[in-house]
Amino acid sequence: MLIVGLGNPDKRYENTYHNVGFMVIDALLNVLGQKMKNDECKSKDVVIYKGDEKIVIAKPMTYMNLSGEAVRELAGKYKVDCTDIIIIYDDIDLDCGALRIRKEGSAGTHNGMRSIISLMGGGNIPRVRVGIGRPTPPMQLADYVLSKVSGDNKVLLDERVVSIASHLASYINHRDIDKFMREAMQK
Secondary structure, three states: OEEEEOOOOOHHHOOEHHHHHHHHHHHHHHHHOOOOOEEEOOEEEEEEEEOOEEEEEEEEOOOHHHHHHHHHHHHHHHOOOHHHEEEEEEEOOOOOOOEEEEOOOOOOOOHHHHHHHHHHOOOOOOEEEEEOOOOOOOOOHHHHHOOEOOHHHHHHHHHHHHHHHHHHHHHHHHOOHHHHHHHHHOO
């Protein structure tokens, strides 16, 4: 199994809307009592074991638009099938704090997911989309996604991130994607 949160690697992007995927991974590692240990496949990752199964939890160190490079290398190294990958990322097309989980689909407007689908050969990759909403004009979209999360949005996203991490930890133990989807979607 491979669980990947998308974001941008530089410190200046910490706690920005575009790094919600990284935030979920950090919260998941906290729940599991783990820390990133490896720097490989254009990613920071940790490998944990559930019985004989390897579970790789990763944050690509490529920039968002090149996320597919890291996911492809990790999936190849650890011999993980697309259906056994979960990608977590921000979505401007959902209200802030909203959540959508799908077993497959298109990239929508997300360039990181577009890169992954392109390099992995299709959209049959489970994904967790965390809503960040859209900017209020005149703010430009690029400025918004790279801005720091604050105010009510921070409260909403912090709660959502912790909830997703908790459900992912349960998913690791039970490996039931339908149960994960049902439970994580409940508020």
